[in-house]
Amino acid sequence: MRDTITLRVKRSESGGFDTFEVPVQKWTTVLECILYAKHYMDTSIAVRYSCRQATCGSCGMRINGRPALACFTKVSELDSDTITVEPMSNFPIIRDLAVRFDRLFENHHRIRPYLEPGDADDKREHLQSPAELDRYIQFANCIKCGLCNSACPTMATDTTFVGPQALAQAYRYVADSRDTGKDKRLSIIDDSHGIWRCHFAGSCSQVCPKGVDPAMGIQLLRGYMLGFRG
Amino acid sequence: MRESHIMKIHYGTALAAVGLVAVHILMRMADGYAESLEFANVVANYQFLPYAGLLEIMLILLSVHGFNGLRVILLELRQGPSYEKAVSYGCVAAMIGLIAYGTRTIVMVNVGMI
Ligand code: SF4
Ligand code: FES
Numbered sequence: 001m002r003d004t005i006t007l008r009v010k011r012s013e014s015g016g017f018d019t020f021e022v023p024v025q026k027w028t029t030v031l032e033c034i035l036y037a038k039h040y041m042d043t044s045i046a047v048r049y050s051c052r053q054a055t056c057g058s059c060g061m062r063i064n065g066r067p068a069l070a071c072f073t074k075v076s077e078l079d080s081d082t083i084t085v086e087p088m089s090n091f092p093i094i095r096d097l098a099v100r101f102d103r104l105f106e107n108h109h110r111i112r113p114y115l116e117p118g119d120a121d122d123k124r125e126h127l128q129s130p131a132e133l134d135r136y137i138q139f140a141n142c143i144k145c146g147l148c149n150s151a152c153p154t155m156a157t158d159t160t161f162v163g164p165q166a167l168a169q170a171y172r173y174v175a176d177s178r179d180t181g182k183d184k185r186l187s188i189i190d191d192s193h194g195i196w197r198c199h200f201a202g203s204c205s206q207v208c209p210k211g212v213d214p215a216m217g218i219q220l221l222r223g224y225m226l227g228f229r230g
Numbered sequence: 231m232r233e234s235h236i237m238k239i240h241y242g243t244a245l246a247a248v249g250l251v252a253v254h255i256l257m258r259m260a261d262g263y264a265e266s267l268e269f270a271n272v273v274a275n276y277q278f279l280p281y282a283g284l285l286e287i288m289l290i291l292l293s294v295h296g297f298n299g300l301r302v303i304l305l306e307l308r309q310g311p312s313y314e315k316a317v318s319y320g321c322v323a324a325m326i327g328l329i330a331y332g333t334r335t336i337v338m339v340n341v342g343m344i
Contacts, residue, residue, distance in 0.1 A: 154306060157306050157307055158305070158306045158309065159309050160309050161306075190232055190233050190234045191233055192233050192305055192314065193305070193309070194233060196233050196234070196237045196302075197302070197305075197306060225234045226234070226238065
């Protein structure tokens, strides 16, 4: 492995790429390369990040053309001396690598992402068996990074599509045995820009850094809507 | 109509059409594939009511499925209330038009106009 790489950063003002030579080691992440360039070469690079450990979902971007978390992508695993970073597709750009999340969060809120217990006065503990937990726990790992929405081909043309992130979260709550809001959620996503506009490209699941598998969640959700699941 | 009802019809028409088109192709092959599009043969087929019924059902299934598919593609291309209304009503009108035109051919053969 070389001890420097060429980092190409997409700049929103010029529309082109700025190039930086950045020193790397075996464990250097793409986010560290960007921050090195920002601290020592060009402080005007706009990038969003926080946790640096694939937990906050802030640092999503296209790395060598593929949506990924910059803090969770090591330079060594890219197998390339040149790393190109661009803002996520299907999101409005604020500046350089930072994008707006309004649409993602609006759609997330729309599907009512919280448990709706049947009896609000019932103060007893809601017990759940391991099998009941298994039905949705994988989908509860979503960190709202938006990589799935960025990879989704329907999101690219349909500006009102609810998107794989929100659909996977709709499944997460619909499949939870403690929840009683299933019918409301299913009717929210049952519109002309809802769940039926997913064509099962599967790219959302390919890029998800948390193994959520939104494409599977969408198919399971369709099972409810087609009457295969109770 | 709810989108899930429309999509159930979409999937149902696709499955039914696959079955009926298979029957249709098998019948054509049993008949002698090369001559199947000769004028006299086509007219005879339309006059054989069970087969004409099969063709009519296929026409309805494929029109419903095809025009709903077109509606979905157009809705994904552009968005906006008036555009979406125009696409939905336009596709229903085109579907009815195509079914009416195909039915007219079968009727004309059977009342002796062709
Ligand atoms: S489903 Fe995966 S890719 Fe999509 S927002 Fe959640 S964590 Fe990110
Ligand atoms: S900085 Fe938090 S996920 Fe990358």
